[in-house]
Amino acid sequence: MSRSGSTRRSIFSVRKQSTVVAANTSPKHVKSYEEIPGPKPLPVLGNAWRFMPYISSWDMTDYIKWSRTMLEQYGKIVKIGGLPGRKDMIMVFDPAVIAEVFKKEGPYPESFKFESIEYYREKVRPDFFEGFRGIFNENGKIWQEARFILNQPMMNTSVANLYVPKTDQVAKDFVKLVKILRNDKMEMHDDFHNELHKWALESISLIAYDTRLGCLQQNLAKDSDAQRLIHSIAKLYQLMYELDFQIPFWKFLPSKALNELIENADTMLEISQKYVTQASAKFGDLSSSQTSDMSVLQRILKRDPNTKRAVIMGMDIIFGGVDSTSNTAGSILYLLARNPEKQEKLYQELKAIVPADPDENLTPNQLNSLKYLRACIKEAMRIAPVTNGNVRVMPQDVVLGDYFIPKDRAEIYMFNSTLYMLDEYFPNADKFIPERWLRQGESCTVRKASEAHPYTFLPFGHGTRQCPGTRFVNRELEALVARMLIEYKLEWHQPPLDYISKIIRTPLFPLKFTVVDRVK
Numbered sequence: 001m002s003r004s005g006s007t008r009r010s011i012f013s014v015r016k017q018s019t020v021v022a023a024n025t026s027p028k029h030v031k032s033y034e035e036i037p038g039p040k041p042l043p044v045l046g047n048a049w050r051f052m053p054y055i056s057s058w059d060m061t062d063y064i065k066w067s068r069t070m071l072e073q074y075g076k077i078v079k080i081g082g083l084p085g086r087k088d089m090i091m092v093f094d095p096a097v098i099a100e101v102f103k104k105e106g107p108y109p110e111s112f113k114f115e116s117i118e119y120y121r122e123k124v125r126p127d128f129f130e131g132f133r134g135i136f137n138e139n140g141k142i143w144q145e146a147r148f149i150l151n152q153p154m155m156n157t158s159v160a161n162l163y164v165p166k167t168d169q170v171a172k173d174f175v176k177l178v179k180i181l182r183n184d185k186m187e188m189h190d191d192f193h194n195e196l197h198k199w200a201l202e203s204i205s206l207i208a209y210d211t212r213l214g215c216l217q218q219n220l221a222k223d224s225d226a227q228r229l230i231h232s233i234a235k236l237y238q239l240m241y242e243l244d245f246q247i248p249f250w251k252f253l254p255s256k257a258l259n260e261l262i263e264n265a266d267t268m269l270e271i272s273q274k275y276v277t278q279a280s281a282k283f284g285d286l287s288s289s290q291t292s293d294m295s296v297l298q299r300i301l302k303r304d305p306n307t308k309r310a311v312i313m314g315m316d317i318i319f320g321g322v323d324s325t326s327n328t329a330g331s332i333l334y335l336l337a338r339n340p341e342k343q344e345k346l347y348q349e350l351k352a353i354v355p356a357d358p359d360e361n362l363t364p365n366q367l368n369s370l371k372y373l374r375a376c377i378k379e380a381m382r383i384a385p386v387t388n389g390n391v392r393v394m395p396q397d398v399v400l401g402d403y404f405i406p407k408d409r410a411e412i413y414m415f416n417s418t419l420y421m422l423d424e425y426f427p428n429a430d431k432f433i434p435e436r437w438l439r440q441g442e443s444c445t446v447r448k449a450s451e452a453h454p455y456t457f458l459p460f461g462h463g464t465r466q467c468p469g470t471r472f473v474n475r476e477l478e479a480l481v482a483r484m485l486i487e488y489k490l491e492w493h494q495p496p497l498d499y500i501s502k503i504i505r506t507p508l509f510p511l512k513f514t515v516v517d518r519v520k
């Protein structure tokens, strides 16, 4: 439809809806889509040029800082239209409007689609994917069926608890590796970030492949499956940022980035196929086995014995679960290193609960009682979130805030992470204050986080499309931080850390912790 055509439609809609009845039955004035504030698109060029380095004054290095400038300039709802090959971008910075988006997302919530991965799965490897685009990219009934199979084991606390001893063992192995990797000044090397990726991959491969990949060896070979996977995931994030978040020239012209994406996606597919096939052969026929002690992969294969689908789910679990978790772990350790009094308070909590015998594993009950640890993890996810927020495409015309949003015109970007750093929601927002997450009655110098609007802090998203890894991530992070801090005192003698946004927010400088043995 032409521009004038679409304008006609929205004016018509506004006229029709200038007074609509809101949920609380009070009449509400609705403004048109065209009235949403935002940068004006230039003729022909639209707004795409604003995302280009050198030409534009926008600094897109860190989406959270950039989005805050949009909030300050235009307000709590912002429209960036005129993006060739893309829907308009509606940015939302108001928890009440975020709540409206989730309430109106419908039975099959649609999120951001990675078109480059869709291209790979549909056009490059249709032989393998057979029309299933995976958890991240699939929509509608097919997505719902796949999520149903994944949710049964993944969103189940008792299944997550089955993994606690194994996850704890991975954390203990990581702590031993740290001792070996330290230099004589007790500092970690410049690529400690890669060690954290190895820890996260080792932990999540327990779930995706039902095996330990062996990532935590001292000199992991460059051509080992583990290191190749880590490399491919990092490359895929970088390439998807280029292909899916910038002007999609690759849709019209030959593209080096697309070729690299295919190469790295092939690596992930090859490795996932190898491990899922191995595990499946080991399990044998699962149809008549009892589920109670089954692993996640066994439960997935019992419900859907098609190993190809389990491979695709495994790839999505690995893809979703490595950099997000390792970057979060790095930030928790960093914030504790920079706040020694909080670290000491956490150490005292850990000392009372973590078993003194290093051969004994942590139990789910012990982890449940580490309240201050959980508060530290939440506080780090607030100060250093790995995602910018959440995205939805609305299934019908909707009114959000005061504005009419026609179906199919826009993607709604809920910038929750921008809210995390606003004093309005989290007083002294730039300070690391885990106490704000403790229950009422426990003392805290600032207003408790529980008093913020419930749709403000959503690090794992919300609703039926929320992150399926939540329960596992929390257990992994709890075990890692508990084991690291019981063994070491962490110090930070470097400049403050900065972050760069490339789909996943990543520390910009080496994680050069000083790691001092605890005197026991």
Ligand code: HEM
Pocket: 111, 135, 136, 137, 147, 204, 207, 316, 317, 318, 320, 321, 322, 324, 325, 328, 386, 387, 389, 390, 391, 458, 459, 460, 461, 462, 463, 464, 465, 466, 467, 468, 469, 470, 472, 473
């Ligand atoms: C700190 C770590 C993590 C964070 C902060 C995180 C955050 C998120 C967020 C915000 C979403 C979008 C949710 C929504 O749209 O409502 C998401 C989706 C997803 N995450 Fe995570 N995640 C983390 C770790 C993991 C792990 C460990 C796994 C694998 C077990 C995982 C697998 C996925 C998958 C498959 C999706 C897509 C779900 C769908 O579209 O139905 N994530 N995650």
